[in-house]
Amino acid sequence: EPEVTQTPSHQVTQMGQEVILRCVPISNHLYFYWYRQILGQKVEFLVSFYNNEISEKSEIFDDQFSVERPDGSNFTLKIRSTKLEDSAMYFCASRTGLGLYGYTFGSGTRLTVV
């Protein structure tokens, strides 16, 4: 079964450093998403991306965040200057163009900011 692949599975970074979280969505999917889950809390939507631009972003997704699809296969989330409160599990998801069919989450990247 096709999978959404996220790397790394765990990343530790110093406060103020830039991090890039990487995702390889399912190959025929068109819509891409990032979600965040702070430890012990629910999963929250960050941003959606389609046709090489942001479709929607939440109020969490401020200027320190950016997303990019640098080639035909990768989808990245960059955090420019990490804060302690950015420590969370970040999930990538992708889906086909047919509504919510095929909505698939990756296994997540646990980001720890120290």
Place this chain on the structure above:
Amino acid sequence: AQSVTQPDIHITVSEGASLELRCNYSYGATPYLFWYVQSPGQGLQLLLKYFSGDTLVQGIKGFEAEFKRSQSSFNLRKPSVHWSDAAEYFCAVGNKEYGNKLVFGAGTILRVKS
């Protein structure tokens, strides 16, 4: 806006007993509804989903859920719980009118006692 309520933060059941986890959503039209399970430090595993049709949906691991439009509910059930079912369970709702992003409930932590 869409919202999801999981009224039970923790539930404890005995192994072999039946289980029902509650989920209520707030949305005008028929949403797409999902149940995910998450073990500590792990990713999200899709248990089942409802898009349309038969309101009783079968999923993996012996789980089922019933969509009740009149009650705006999508409760998850299992007739006989196994110790390995101990995890956190999230209900989520999505719809194309809201950009096909998923809105998650706060989760229910299931403990299984032997």
